[in-house]
Amino acid sequence: MEYFIQQLINGVTLGSIYGLIAIGYTMVYGIIGMINFAHGDIFMVGAFVSLIIFVALGLAGVTFVPLAFAIVLIVAIVITSVYGWTVERLAYRPLRGSFRLAPLISAIGMSIFLQNFVQLAQGARVKPMPPMITGGFTFLEGSDFSITLSWMQIIIVSLTVVLMAGFALLIARTPLGRAQRACEQDRTMAALLGVNVDRTISLTFVMGAALAAVAGMMFLLYYGVIDFYIGFLAGIKAFTAAVLGGIGSLPGAMLGGLLIGLIETFWSAYFTIEYKDVAAFSILVLALIFRPYGLLGKPEIEKV
Amino acid sequence: MNATGKHALLTVEHLTMRFGGLLAINDVSFTAWQKEITAIIGPNGAGKTTVFNCLTGFYQPTVGRLALTPPDSGRLFLLERMEGFRIAQQAHVARTFQNIRLFPAMSVLENLVVAQHNELMRASAWTLAGLFGLKRYRTAEKKAVERASYWLEQTGLIELANTSAGSLPYGDQRRLEIARAMCTQPVLLCLDEPAAGLNPKESAELNELLLRIRDDHGIGILLIEHDMSVVMEISDHIIVLDYGCKISDGDPEFIRNDPRVIRAYLGEDEDAETAAATAGDND
């Protein structure tokens, strides 16, 4: 039982990270109807930027953890957003209205490029990072097993909840959110009504990248190691989360993220850790076969 | 209207289509006859294209029976129970699309040969005979090209046979789509706004083509059209939809004078109603 609760806590933490990345997939899909294959790599860039700034702050003697945390958060969000914006501007915008496979291939190209760019710029080796925020609560101390809830896990989950709430408000209440929803419905009509479609799409990418940056930072702090390849797997899993929850739906992305995090954690805990990635992919395939519009999504009506 | 001796090709009964909360078609029933042109008209959003999508298997109707009985075969196809591509393959219902759907990178002739896919697949023994160039396949392909040429002649596109479909002008693309549909040898041809975007001359040519298809090939045509000159001139039978409901059904003369139709097109105001009434009286 204790073991189960511990895995539940771990799963929710992991799921929060996947959920944040999944929002990026789901928003971009909602607005331009395509999968941003480079999104996983944007997340990886976010993790790297966080790492570099942490190291730089450490060298500069900033030891007050909340301050360092805040600075890293802001810098990572800003820099990663620039990446998100650039990716959209270079690899997607010129291809609107091009033939069907073109944006997909261009996105794959962008993903390969980003991975290798970071590998060249920062080296191929795994980057370790000493734990910054340690400690936590230990409760239900049993003789053989006790449950710990670390500060890091609390921070990850609460930050995710805050960001999600903020995001939901942003989409529901602000002119930007309205413009986004308008573009989702009908891009041509939105443009005729004076919505700057290009800008709205750019901002969607920027917002997705900002959330991916937060996810990247949390991933770095939680696991303590990153390399240029983390975006690949995390990207596929977050995408699975987005599909499972219903692509295009924000709460769906979060729900899907939690489910994938939980499934992966429990699978590792109770079955085999080697095949945990296989579990995630199998869920993707099963979800696509049996419920391609996801748990919270609406079935797509084919336009003929 | 329902004179004996005519063959009821398609019988639609109680067709209803609901998308979530939206009732796109509400209990529509009608019959389309062989060797006749049946037009479906109505204001925008009346559910005309949805009827087509139900007939050709793109949508699964919520309620309704769509029975197709090809002449001389004695068979009955319940279209609402068939998977999309099988409706074209087995029941031989062909259609065109409101926003043209050709294979733009392929040549005009190839577009028409693709339309004869199932027949050629059989002739090529599912590729094996074709792979080794057996005579049986070569003969079948020659026949397919001949049929394609016939329809290119009919639509006046023969000179453009080896041109890529995507580079044709708009009017030619519309006619090519009809030629392509005819190459599937349909018993029922569904045309979704074939005259949209055509100039008067092209429109007149289209009328001739459709009449020729009806008279020479003896098939039924179902037509969605906004252009009243086309509809009134060539239709044998008109069905009027408004907000998903059938409001009128009859020959062009009857429809022209039906007050419900006039009201649907001109709006609900008093003047229109009186105008309709007077028009009806004059008849």
Next chain:
Amino acid sequence: MSEVQTRPRVEIAALLKESVVAALVALGLTVVMVGMKTVDQPGGLGLEYRWNWVAAAVASVFIGRFLFALWRETRPRHAAERGPSRQQRMLTSGGDFIRKFGLWFSLFALGFAIAMPFLGGPFSTRYFIDVATYVTIYIMLGWGLNIVVGLAGLLDLGYVAFYAVGAYAYALLSTHFGLSFWVVLPLAGMMAASFGMMLGFPVLRLRGDYLAIVTLGFGEIIRIILLNWYELTGGPDGISGIPRPSFFGLDFSRRVPENGDTFHTFFGLDYSSMHRIIFLYYLILALALITNWFTLRVRKLPIGRAWEALREDEIACRSLGINPTNTKLTAFSIGAMFGGFAGSFFATRQGFISPESFTFIESAVILAIVVLGGLGSQIGVVVASVVLIGGTELFRGLEEYRMLTFGALMVAIMVWKPRGLFSFRRPTVILEGKKIVGSQAGEGSG
């Protein structure tokens, strides 16, 4: 685009502003990621600063953007003045070249490929033939994937999985059961094809981008299984001692068996290690040519036309009575089959395989070959393989920039020439006596 006859005055200030914005973006992209490099140090990570690199990147983006903007503002405004339109351009250059000289080029390339080992000079060296063999494997994989991506328009990001299935099928069947290459080759192809079918059946009904990500995941699953199923695959250690193929039963060994012949004794030649190298080269060349023959042939058959039609418009296909799922499934599994053949060859040539050889990067390289060559273009695949694979062999020192360049090229090609550098499509059936007008006009269509 304005229709003003006179060229408007170039507003340098606006151009400068635009360039400054671009430079700022470049600064944002590089200042952390390039400017500060994390390095391993005793006691944790340290930083190495490279501000000069950042400065160089920002300066080149600024100048590049400025020159681009200047060119954009000063070029002729009128379509007529500007020369061929985008669509016309797509028809010319590479495509035009293929149309005019494609046949001659193919014949020349084929002749060269066949005669190569006997041309003497550098061409007959072991190194050159090894590189040629390596390039030909990719040509074959490219042609195989071209069926799936180029003809049927299905984006398969896990093609390497089928390559792996073929390779492990041969490695396992030959090491455990002693089956010969010629027996396993068709089996490996069939196994790969059935894997393709198993994967394809549930997902081919879905939208194209779902298929892409599922195939990506599938490639990863196969690799993870190969890595972890130690008892069967040897895990990360791989399988070694895979038997070499024989020449219709004649081995290429120096030692002559008691009662039998080897290749060199049978033909009365002196033993040379080159015999096997050359034989392997011809083997893959033959396999690749079979793939090519199949593709060229099948394009003119109803199934091939249906593939292309599906790529162009699936909804129209359904309205014509074409079964989309089955048609896609054949393309997918036939492509997989050729991947399986190539995999078996790879295993027998290397004599050793491990999951290392079947990463996503391989799939990406094969896709890059197909995309850069021009989707659906057979000659394009050859040119792209020679340039991308042969080129990186020649410039070994630049190995680490290889994937970076591939990625950037894929984006650039899609933006500039979405149907590839060498795209020219000849109709598969022609009505005699009518003019043939090229076919890249479909670029803008969904």
